[in-house]
Amino acid sequence: GRVKFEKEDYPESLVAMFKAHDLAKELDDKFWIGMSARGIADVYNNRYNTGDGVHYSEIELENLRLADRQPYINYAMLDLANTYCNNRDYEKTYEICRQLTDSANKYSDTYLYTTVR
Helix, strand or coil: CHHHHHCCCHHHHHHHHHHHHHHHHHHCCHHHHHHHHHHHHHHHHHCCCHHHHHHHHHHHHHHHHHHCCCCHHHHHHHHHHHHHHHCCCHHHHHHHHHHHHHHHHHCCCHHHHHHHC
16 A cells, blocks of 8 residues: 555555555454555545544554554554645644654654754
């Protein structure tokens, strides 16, 4: 799915991402549910379908939190903030960015810090 995404073959990318997402849900693998949702959200956001992008970014964050995997959680939050911003929901964007600034400091993640600021 990611290869198809990088080649801008978005329909085929979505097909592959949804297959991965369905399989991860069948296996109840929270990490891969989150990662496949990230890929789906990336396609939707790239194609200006921000409503569906928000939905899958929320699924991404929820499942990566359940998997308790850092730094994936922080970057899922960043994905969600970007998606909210693209969807013009600036209050939610600001709130997540405030939380991410704290997380970037806590984990000494300079890339995350500079991206959020």
